[in-house]
Amino acid sequence: MAETHEGATRRDFIHVASATMGAVGAACVAWPLIDQMNPAADTLALATTEFDVSGVEEGMAVTIVWRGKPVFVRHRTAKEIEEAGAVDINDLPDPETDGARAAKPEMLVLVGVCTHLGCVPLGQKATDPRGEWGGWFCPCHGSHYDTSGRIRKGPAPTNLPVPPYEYISDTVIRIG
Amino acid sequence: MMGARGLLTVAAAALVSLGLTAAPAKAAGNAVELPSQNWSFAGIFGTFDRGELQRGFQVYKEVCAGCHSLDYIAFRNLADLGFNELEIKAIAAEYEVQDGPNDDGEMFDRPGLPADRFPAPFANDNAARASNGGALPPDLSLMVDARPNGANYLYALMTGYGDAPSGVTVAEGMSYNAYFPGHQIAMPAPIADDGVEYADGTKATVDQQARDVTAFLTWAAEPNLEERKRMGVMAVLFLLVMTGLLYASKRKIWADVH
Amino acid sequence: MSGPNFSNPVVRWIDHRLPVFTFMHHEMHEYPTPKNLNYWWNFGSLAGIVLVIMLLTGIILAMHYTPHVDYAFQSVERIMRDVNYGWLIRYIHANGASFFFIVVYIHIFRGLYYGSYKAPRELLWMLGVVILLLMMATAFMGYVLPWGQMSFWGATVITNLFSALPGVGEWIVTLLWGGFSVDNPTLNRFFSLHYLLPFVIVGVVVLHIVALHRFGSNNPLGIDVRGKQDSIPFHPYYTVKDMFGLGVFLTIFAAVVFFMPNAMGHPDNYIPANPLVTPAHIVPEWYFLPFYAILRAVPDKLLGVLAMFAAIAVLFILPWLDRSPVRSATFRPLFKIFFWIFAANCVLLTYLGGKPAEGIYVILSRLATVYYFFHFLILLPGLSIFETPKPLPRSISQPVLGSGTAGASKENS
Numbered sequence: 001m002a003e004t005h006e007g008a009t010r011r012d013f014i015h016v017a018s019a020t021m022g023a024v025g026a027a028c029v030a031w032p033l034i035d036q037m038n039p040a041a042d043t044l045a046l047a048t049t050e051f052d053v054s055g056v057e058e059g060m061a062v063t064i065v066w067r068g069k070p071v072f073v074r075h076r077t078a079k080e081i082e083e084a085g086a087v088d089i090n091d092l093p094d095p096e097t098d099g100a101r102a103a104k105p106e107m108l109v110l111v112g113v114c115t116h117l118g119c120v121p122l123g124q125k126a127t128d129p130r131g132e133w134g135g136w137f138c139p140c141h142g143s144h145y146d147t148s149g150r151i152r153k154g155p156a157p158t159n160l161p162v163p164p165y166e167y168i169s170d171t172v173i174r175i176g
Numbered sequence: 177m178m179g180a181r182g183l184l185t186v187a188a189a190a191l192v193s194l195g196l197t198a199a200p201a202k203a204a205g206n207a208v209e210l211p212s213q214n215w216s217f218a219g220i221f222g223t224f225d226r227g228e229l230q231r232g233f234q235v236y237k238e239v240c241a242g243c244h245s246l247d248y249i250a251f252r253n254l255a256d257l258g259f260n261e262l263e264i265k266a267i268a269a270e271y272e273v274q275d276g277p278n279d280d281g282e283m284f285d286r287p288g289l290p291a292d293r294f295p296a297p298f299a300n301d302n303a304a305r306a307s308n309g310g311a312l313p314p315d316l317s318l319m320v321d322a323r324p325n326g327a328n329y330l331y332a333l334m335t336g337y338g339d340a341p342s343g344v345t346v347a348e349g350m351s352y353n354a355y356f357p358g359h360q361i362a363m364p365a366p367i368a369d370d371g372v373e374y375a376d377g378t379k380a381t382v383d384q385q386a387r388d389v390t391a392f393l394t395w396a397a398e399p400n401l402e403e404r405k406r407m408g409v410m411a412v413l414f415l416l417v418m419t420g421l422l423y424a425s426k427r428k429i430w431a432d433v434h
Numbered sequence: 435m436s437g438p439n440f441s442n443p444v445v446r447w448i449d450h451r452l453p454v455f456t457f458m459h460h461e462m463h464e465y466p467t468p469k470n471l472n473y474w475w476n477f478g479s480l481a482g483i484v485l486v487i488m489l490l491t492g493i494i495l496a497m498h499y500t501p502h503v504d505y506a507f508q509s510v511e512r513i514m515r516d517v518n519y520g521w522l523i524r525y526i527h528a529n530g531a532s533f534f535f536i537v538v539y540i541h542i543f544r545g546l547y548y549g550s551y552k553a554p555r556e557l558l559w560m561l562g563v564v565i566l567l568l569m570m571a572t573a574f575m576g577y578v579l580p581w582g583q584m585s586f587w588g589a590t591v592i593t594n595l596f597s598a599l600p601g602v603g604e605w606i607v608t609l610l611w612g613g614f615s616v617d618n619p620t621l622n623r624f625f626s627l628h629y630l631l632p633f634v635i636v637g638v639v640v641l642h643i644v645a646l647h648r649f650g651s652n653n654p655l656g657i658d659v660r661g662k663q664d665s666i667p668f669h670p671y672y673t674v675k676d677m678f679g680l681g682v683f684l685t686i687f688a689a690v691v692f693f694m695p696n697a698m699g700h701p702d703n704y705i706p707a708n709p710l711v712t713p714a715h716i717v718p719e720w721y722f723l724p725f726y727a728i729l730r731a732v733p734d735k736l737l738g739v740l741a742m743f744a745a746i747a748v749l750f751i752l753p754w755l756d757r758s759p760v761r762s763a764t765f766r767p768l769f770k771i772f773f774w775i776f777a778a779n780c781v782l783l784t785y786l787g788g789k790p791a792e793g794i795y796v797i798l799s800r801l802a803t804v805y806y807f808f809h810f811l812i813l814l815p816g817l818s819i820f821e822t823p824k825p826l827p828r829s830i831s832q833p834v835l836g837s838g839t840a841g842a843s844k845e846n847s
Contacts, residue, residue: 014428018421022677025418032519036494041516045252045291220693248511314705318511321696322704357714397704400514400521407522408692415688419681426678429670433469 047176053107054171061124063112066175070112070120071163072136076147080134081105084148094158098148101162109173110149111163114138116156121145136160208355210328213387217394218327220409223402224395226258231374232392233257235385238372240316243308243363245296248317249396252290256399264290271295309349311362320390320397327394329355334386337365438463461647466665467672468653470830474548475651476679477541482639483680484534489632491527492576499579501625503618506581507706525695531573532698533687535721538566546752547773549761550652556753558645563749565638570722572631575624577719578616582703587716589616589624595729598736615709656762657826664830715790723787724780728806730791731799741803748810755810757818765824769817776809 039047049066053073056062061074076084084098102108114121116138122128123136123145131137131144133152138145143154150159165175216225233254236246251268259267268288273295276283288295296315298304305312320326332355340352340359350360367385374380395401438459440446449455498517500509513520542562545551551559578589593610597603612619650659659665666672690697698720702713718726725742732738748755763770783802789795 012425012428014421014424018418018425018677021414021418021421025414028414032522033490033494035518036520036523037497038518040498040512040518040520041252042250042291042512043516045250248508248515253515318704322701324701326701404521404525404692404695408688411688411692412685415681415685419678419685422674422678422681426674429674433666433671 048174049176050168050172050174052172056107058106063124066111066163071175072108072110072112072124072149072160074108074110074124076106076108080147083134084146087146093151096148096150096159101148101150101159103165103167107173108147108149109163109165109175110160112136112160114140114143114156115151115158115160116141116143116154121160210325210332210355212328213331215327215391215394217391217401220405222405224256224391227376227378228388228391229257229395230259231376231378231384232388232390232395234375235367235372235389236316236392239366239385240389241294242297243304243313245298245315246294246317246396247296247315248293250291250293251288253399256395261290268292309362313363316393316396318397320394326397327390330390330393331386333361334367334389335382462669462673463667465647465650465668466659466662467651467668468659468664468830469666469671470653470655471651471672472654473675473679474540474544474654476676477537477544479676480537480679480683481534481541483683484530484537485632485635485639488527488530488534489636491523491530492629492632494523495527496629499625501579501622503581503621503707506579506621510580522691525691529687529691529695529698531576532719532721533683533690534569535573537683538569539721542566543777546776547763547770548652548654549656549756549758549763551753552756552761553753554649555645555652558642558648559753560750561638561642561645563746565635565642566749567746568631568635568638572628572635573719573721575628575631577703578621578624579628580703581621581707583705583707583711583713584700584703584716586616586707586709587713588718589620591716592718593620595735595739595742598739600736617709652761653830654762654764655827655830656760656765657830660829717788720784720788723785724783725787727783727787727799728803730787731796731803745806748807752810752814756814758821758823760823760826765826766817766821767824768821772809772813772817776806779805779809 047067049064049071051064051073053075056073056075058075059077061072063070063072065071081098087098089095089097098105101110112120112124117140119138119140121136121138121143123130129137129139131152133144133146135147135149136145137143138154138156141155143156144152145156145160146152148159149162151157163175165173168174216223216228236244251264251271254264254267255261268290271288271292271294272285273288273292274283275286278284298307301312320330323329333353336354336356337351338354340346344352344359346352346360350362351364352359353361367382367389369382370380371385372380378384398404438456440449440455445455495513498509498513498520500506510524513524515521517523545559545562574588574592578585593607593616596610597607599606608614610620611617612623650665653659700717700719717723725745728745729738729742732741758766758769760766763773779802782798783806786795786799786802791799
């Protein structure tokens with residue numbers, strides 16, 4: 001019965017065709033079941049945030065939320081900008097020039113999540129400690145960031161990340 | 177033997193049951209026949225007419241939105257109607273949306289963003305009732321799905337206002353409607369000839385507005401309708417071919433048994 | 435019996451320690467299946483596949499659903515509008531429930547027609563009835579989850595039934611509700627149990643299949659397999675036939691899911707639940723309608739509840755009600771007629787369950803309910819005694835091979 005069958009049927013075109021079509025169908029069905037775990041439309045709608053920086057006065061800093069994370073927007077003073085630029089980048093644990101980190105030097109936009117283990121560093125409010133370089137200080141394990149948000153001392157391995165952003169007008173940035 | 181005759185009997189019985197069990201929904205109070213309209217989105221190849229949706233949106237905005245919320249539609253969804261990103265931002269910005277609390281602990285209003293949903297005209301159901309003589313204008317996001325034969329029903333409702341037939345008394349504050357269950361509806365006739373001035377210049381008769389707002393609300397209830405039907409055509413065609421192939425495979429393998 | 439020889443060393447290593455491959459080979463290639471099974475035998479494997487579809491889509495929906503009265507309805511709308519392909523997964527799950535019952539009801543009626551519940555398959559049948567009960571509990575709780583008007587009011591009506599039980603009734607209802615009415619505690623626990631029960635169903639299905647494999651499948655002639663000439667290996671014959679049947683099923687299922695996804699549902703469930711407004715006509719989903727009709731047919735509350743449960747309980751004892759030694763209706767001309775009358779009565783009960791409890795519908799429901807119990811409790815036992823069946827063929831192969839023995843006897847074998 002089956003013995004004499006199997007030799008002939010295994011290579012029959014019709015069976016190969018059916019099985020192939022079945023496999024294609026299975027793949028078409030599998031994709032939506034996987035894609036449903038990707039961010040939904042309402043989540044994606046919050047993937048970009050626009051912010052008008054003209055409300056941030058010189059010397060002040062504002063924290064906004066982008067993709068569920070805090071984003072620091074600091075309107076730097078001339079002194080802070082100068083300090084950020086006057087560093088030999090080879091001395092930095094994560095070498096990066098200040099110019100590469102701010103499109104407009106007076107407005108610094110950083111993701112406020114410490115690159116060590118994810119706490120939110122202090123330094124946004126006037127009363128906050130700012131660490132030894134006048135930027136930000138992470139109280140969890142003692143990371144110090146300078147006025148460009150670069151790591152100077154402490155366990156954090158890299159500088160505070162700069163989120164993807166652009167100026168869509170003179171005063172409005174779009175992040176993400 | 178069971179065979180084909182039995183199969184047909186069972187299939188017939190199943191179809192009869194399906195048809196009959198669909199009936200109770202219609203039997204709920206509506207003795208009036210609902211006339212069937214031609215809708216662009218009906219049938220297996222149905223699609224939305226973007227012009228119709230945009231006009232319907234205009235009717236919703238200018239006529240209905242004063243009382244009826246559209247809770248499940250976000251401004252970004254209007255891209256389906258053909259609006260581009262800037263137009264959507266502009267539409268959203270026309271609305272005030274509550275946000276907060278701010279650093280003082282207070283809630284505040286800000287202009288809408290594309291990610292926001294349409295804000296409701298009333299803060300809650302009680303406020304809605306207070307402004308409408310005790311009646312609650314329902315949310316319209318799912319209205320087409322929440323009524324049997326929803327699209328035809330909505331159109332009939334919009335155009336079904338008129339004088340009560342002789343012998344029928346209409347209660348204080350109610351209006352007569354030929355298609356509303358019980359024939360007395362708290363909402364006065366919402367649309368009138370030339371009630372809106374269409375942006376595309378179409379003449380805004382009651383019939384036109386009713387048609388357009390029904391199409392818009394059908395979209396609001398099911399934004400994925402077109403994708404569903406498009407995928408459906410491909411899926412059924414694919415399955416028909418695959419089932420045909422499988423039948424051939426089956427016959428081939430069973431050839432020595434038969 | 436020595437197992438098959440596998441050429442792949444990895445396969446051999448695993449199989450020696452956990453004989454899954456030998457097991458699969460036995461089930462597929464060696465397990466003898468009657469050669470004369472018709473398409474009504476496809477519905478068992480179809481039911482198993484629909485169960486898998488429901489599990490997959492259900493687990494995915496649970497990733498996005500919130501089981502709280504304030505968020506349930508809108509979380510379902512979020513699935514429909516924002517989750518990628520959420521609308522498709524939701525429609526598959528909702529319509530899959532209906533199709534699960536269609537397939538299982540046909541599977542049950544196949545069993546009734548061909549006497550598959552008779553010795554030695556009584557336990558197989560009873561496990562099936564247990565699966566049906568579990569399906570009904572699962573489906574009932576699942577329908578509550580979207581928290582629409584029908585969800586809420588269907589839950590209220592059905593949970594209130596238990597108050598009919600004397601003494602403990604009220605206490606049981608309060609325990610089910612977790613409060614003084616259907617509310618958030620009820621919804622939360624229904625979500626938990628709705629997620630749990632399908633896995634219990636899987637367990638009972640395994641037992642169901644083990645019981646099946648003890649004696650093998652019944653067949654349209656209702657006579658036992660006598661030897662190798664009466665049977666064929668499950669693979670490739672029934673695997674390919676089941677695949678074809680699956681293709682037909684999926685085509686019809688896809689047509690419904692994509693083109694009429696709300697046809698079997700109720701528009702009122704697109705209205706968020708409102709404990710202060712009762713819908714004009716509370717109707718359960720179609721697959722509960724015959725039992726709903728029986729419930730309402732009896733004017734007494736407690737007796738109505740008991741009659742509804744009795745309608746399923748009577749299925750458990752069916753092997754002892756119908757004692758005819760002839761299994762298949764093919765050879766039982768009177769039984770065959772009454773089978774179709776019974777089937778028509780079930781369709782009538784389904785129809786009546788969806789109608790308001792007024793006028794002629796009440797009388798018809800009572801007649802149909804009485805007939806339902808008459809069929810099982812009086813007719814079937816009576817037929818066992820008084821019916822003269824047609825003569826059975828000598829074996830399954832005989833009709834195919836023609837006159838196997840010269841002067842083939844027309845007597846019962």
